[in-house]
Amino acid sequence: xxxxxQSVLLACVAMTGTSTFAAEPQPxxxxxxxEELNELRNEYETRIADLERRLNVAEQSAREANNxxxxxxxxxxxxxxxxxxxxLSAPASRASGVSVAPDNSFNPAIGVIFQGQAWAYGxxxxxxxxxxxxxxxxxxxxxxxxxLAETELNISANVDDKFxxxxxxxxxxxxxxxxxxxxxxxxxxxxxPAGLSLRLGRSYSNIGYLNNQHSHSWDFTDxxxxxxxxxxxxxxxxxxxxxxxxxxxxxxxxxxxxxxxDRYPAGGAVNSGVGAYTLSARSGGxxxxxxxxxxxxxxxxxxAEGRESGDEDDPLGxxxxxxxxxxxxxxxxxxxxxxxxxxxxxxxxxxWRDEDGDYALPDxxxxxxxxxxxxxxxxxxxxxxxQWRFGARIDQLETDLPSAHWVDTPLFPGSGDPKRYxxxxxxxxxxxxxxxxxxxxxxxxAYDDDQFGLQYIHSIGAHGAHTF
Amino acid sequence: xxRASFMTFVLGAGIMLCGPVHAALSVFTxxxxxxxxxxxxxxxxxxxxxxxxxxxxxxxxQARPSLIASVRRADLVICTGAQLEIGxxxxxxxKANNPDVLPGKxxxxxxxxxxxxxxxxxxxxxxxxxVHVQGNPxxxxxxxNIRTVAVRLAERLSRVDPENADFYADRLQTFLxxxxxxxxxxxxxxxxxxxxxxxxxxxxxxxLEAWLGLNEVATLEPLPGIPPTSSHLAELLEMLGTDGSGxxxxxxxxxxxxxxxxxxxxxxGIPAVLLPTTVGGSDEATDLFSLFDxxxxxxxxxxQ
Numbered sequence: 001x002x003x004x005x006q007s008v009l010l011a012c013v014a015m016t017g018t019s020t021f022a023a024e025p026q027p028x029x030x031x032x033x034x035e036e037l038n039e040l041r042n043e044y045e046t047r048i049a050d051l052e053r054r055l056n057v058a059e060q061s062a063r064e065a066n067n068x069x070x071x072x073x074x075x076x077x078x079x080x081x082x083x084x085x086x087x088l089s090a091p092a093s094r095a096s097g098v099s100v101a102p103d104n105s106f107n108p109a110i111g112v113i114f115q116g117q118a119w120a121y122g123x124x125x126x127x128x129x130x131x132x133x134x135x136x137x138x139x140x141x142x143x144x145x146x147x148l149a150e151t152e153l154n155i156s157a158n159v160d161d162k163f164x165x166x167x168x169x170x171x172x173x174x175x176x177x178x179x180x181x182x183x184x185x186x187x188x189x190x191x192x193p194a195g196l197s198l199r200l201g202r203s204y205s206n207i208g209y210l211n212n213q214h215s216h217s218w219d220f221t222d223x224x225x226x227x228x229x230x231x232x233x234x235x236x237x238x239x240x241x242x243x244x245x246x247x248x249x250x251x252x253x254x255x256x257x258x259x260x261x262d263r264y265p266a267g268g269a270v271n272s273g274v275g276a277y278t279l280s281a282r283s284g285g286x287x288x289x290x291x292x293x294x295x296x297x298x299x300x301x302x303x304a305e306g307r308e309s310g311d312e313d314d315p316l317g318x319x320x321x322x323x324x325x326x327x328x329x330x331x332x333x334x335x336x337x338x339x340x341x342x343x344x345x346x347x348x349x350x351x352w353r354d355e356d357g358d359y360a361l362p363d364x365x366x367x368x369x370x371x372x373x374x375x376x377x378x379x380x381x382x383x384x385x386x387q388w389r390f391g392a393r394i395d396q397l398e399t400d401l402p403s404a405h406w407v408d409t410p411l412f413p414g415s416g417d418p419k420r421y422x423x424x425x426x427x428x429x430x431x432x433x434x435x436x437x438x439x440x441x442x443x444x445x446a447y448d449d450d451q452f453g454l455q456y457i458h459s460i461g462a463h464g465a466h467t468f
Numbered sequence: 469x470x471r472a473s474f475m476t477f478v479l480g481a482g483i484m485l486c487g488p489v490h491a492a493l494s495v496f497t498x499x500x501x502x503x504x505x506x507x508x509x510x511x512x513x514x515x516x517x518x519x520x521x522x523x524x525x526x527x528x529x530q531a532r533p534s535l536i537a538s539v540r541r542a543d544l545v546i547c548t549g550a551q552l553e554i555g556x557x558x559x560x561x562x563k564a565n566n567p568d569v570l571p572g573k574x575x576x577x578x579x580x581x582x583x584x585x586x587x588x589x590x591x592x593x594x595x596x597x598x599v600h601v602q603g604n605p606x607x608x609x610x611x612x613n614i615r616t617v618a619v620r621l622a623e624r625l626s627r628v629d630p631e632n633a634d635f636y637a638d639r640l641q642t643f644l645x646x647x648x649x650x651x652x653x654x655x656x657x658x659x660x661x662x663x664x665x666x667x668x669x670x671x672x673x674x675x676l677e678a679w680l681g682l683n684e685v686a687t688l689e690p691l692p693g694i695p696p697t698s699s700h701l702a703e704l705l706e707m708l709g710t711d712g713s714g715x716x717x718x719x720x721x722x723x724x725x726x727x728x729x730x731x732x733x734x735x736x737g738i739p740a741v742l743l744p745t746t747v748g749g750s751d752e753a754t755d756l757f758s759l760f761d762x763x764x765x766x767x768x769x770x771x772q
Binding site: 161190191192193195196197243244245246247248249250251252253282283284285286289292293294332334336337338339340341386387429430431432460464465466467468 | 533534537556558570694
């Protein structure tokens with residue numbers, strides 16, 4: 001650029017010079033001409049110098065502009081990276097490279113949760129059954145001795161500007177074989193107006209408080225009895241979930257789901273694969289700066305055809321309708337809201353269900369079943385100082401007496417209400433590692449049992465922020 | 469007739485839900501310093517609420533229902549970013565169903581993305597503790613960063629609320645004039661602090677240290693985010709000496725447990741100072757100006 005300008009200028013000088021020579025080539029005037037030429041040359045040299053100086057300035061500012069642009073670009077990139085990383089879940093712990101490769105930030109966030117345990121029982125947990133409440137789904141005691149619980153692979157990312165996606169793939173080891181399951185696989189809208197969002201796919205149902213929490217965030221190793229008896233541990237199914245958040249100062253969320261109905265407490269995917277629906281409402285708020293609460297009410301209606309429960313090898317079959325209602329309440333306290341220093345959490349849920357249909361025993365005997373059952377738990381977890389938490393839980397089931405032809409079957413309750421008392425202590429070195437001891441006094445089976453468990457829960461990579 | 473009254477009801481409910489049309493811009497901030505800054509720049513045109521307060525650790529709060537409700541109604545969310553709020557902000561955004569404030573939208577402002585960050589790790593591995601991939605997020609501790617963020621925030625306010633663009637631009641000029649004068653004053657007063665050696669509870673202060681020329685010789689946390697252990701405190705005691713010759717100051721945040729600092733101070737004779745890290749972090753720190761006034765006051769009192 002500078003060269004070009006210089007050449008043009010020189011060319012001009014040359015041309016002017018030539019024309020001067022051409023105009024008046026008289027030898028007498030050579031001296032004059034020389035002087036003129038010198039003058040001209042000086043003048044042009046001054047001009048060239050001046051131009052060069054201006055060019056330099058221009059170049060400098062261009063460079064500065066470039067730098068600014070680069071800085072802006074960097075900032076934009078950083079902002080993008082941050083945007084990506086603070087998207088709906090935590091970013092992956094990126095490879096221990098020198099810097100974050102820009103391409104990497106758009107990859108899905110990946111995290112793995114490792115869980116394992118060792119439990120000691122007085123009675124053989126293989127023979128565990130709750131009289132009157134044949135268990136379905138994933139319900140039941142933790143295996144005896146050392147065992148690997150779910151190893152959970154979580155992958156998530158925004159799909160585009162309108163959708164986000166989440167996948168949970170537990171790797172489980174059952175009956176001597178490792179299997180990958182699809183626990184959750186859903187996409188959710190990001191851009192619906194009016195406080196709405198729609199989730200499509202397989203997801204934990206939004207009912208109750210504990211139902212949609214992943215096992216690594218439970219405060220006890222196992223689910224409370226009513227969840228085991230009425231939800232098969234946790235209810236998840238395939239379908240759609242619509243959630244609406246009211247634009248009010250007080251938190252108010254309404255949600256409804258329409259799902260396949262293939263899993264306990266539904267079964268058989270009746271109604272052409274639309275076998276269950278749910279409705280939930282929850283609200284919550286703060287009391288001062290140290291207390292907050294969340295309360296909810298949910299209703300699950302499910303239809304079942306050939307729903308299996310009880311002994312895996314000789315299951316009972318249920319055809320009919322089941323309605324489950326859940327009232328839940330959670331109170332959390334942390335002085336000044338500094339959760340990590342000290343906190344207390346009180347959590348209680350009351351569940352009741354009405355079932356109307358027919359039960360069939362393994363031997364073929366079938367009869368109508370119209371029974372109302374209830375269950376509840378209360379648990380409290382106290383963290384008096386960082387890293388250590390202490391918890392206690394009581395859970396219990398109650399049932400109406402079924403008709404006389406169910407006497408001496410798994411559907412007939414025992415003499416007392418099934419109940420348990422649990423205590424736990426856990427220690428977390430960081431947010432990503434936890435070791436737990438739990439003791440259960442279990443009076444839910446035909447026998448009473450003392451049970452002791454040890455558990456670890458560790459997570460690497462991306463770790464989604466926990467909900468309240 | 470019934471239909472008409474039903475329509476009136478629906479319309480009325482709709483209007484009630486939408487609220488007044490010319491309400492102040494609803495600003496939700498993750499930390500109090502950004503709420504203060506939004507108020508400096510927006511005056512009565514904004515109504516700002518901070519998720520955390522001055523005596524609360526912004527790393528670790530619960531994604532409470534009341535916060536979800538606030539994000540749902542926010543026109544603009546202002547957070548520090550750089551993963552400071554990684555433990556709870558994604559949960560709020562995921563639950564709040566507000567597409568306008570998602571990352572990448574004009575309604576989401578991440579302050580740290582506009583300043584040069586310190587302590588960007590060469591290596592990211594959780595065995596190093598809770599390190600932030602994008603560098604130390606506590607950028608508000610250097611008033612020069614506040615200036616940079618103020619310029620960008622005024623620009624963003626104008627974009628989100630273009631009707632009041634001139635208003636924000638005027639307020640920005642007023643703020644910057646006052647701020648620059650104050651910064652010069654703080655720097656003048658803080659000359660006595662240059663080169664002082666400090667022990668910090670958490671790595672909350674590198675920006676303050678860089679600004680004032682303080683020299684951080686150790687932290688009470690053995691690794692970022694891991695609470696002080698007795699063995700680490702014993703090591704520090706050995707390093708600093710019982711005569712306290714190893715450092716001039718022990719500083720800790722308002723939301724950290726003061727006991728480790730007090731213990732070490734008692735053993736070494738090195739003064740322990742509570743430093744507000746944000747507005748509301750001390751009784752004196754009621755806005756951004758008094759925050760830095762108080763910070764300098766407390767540091768000067770301790771070294772004299």
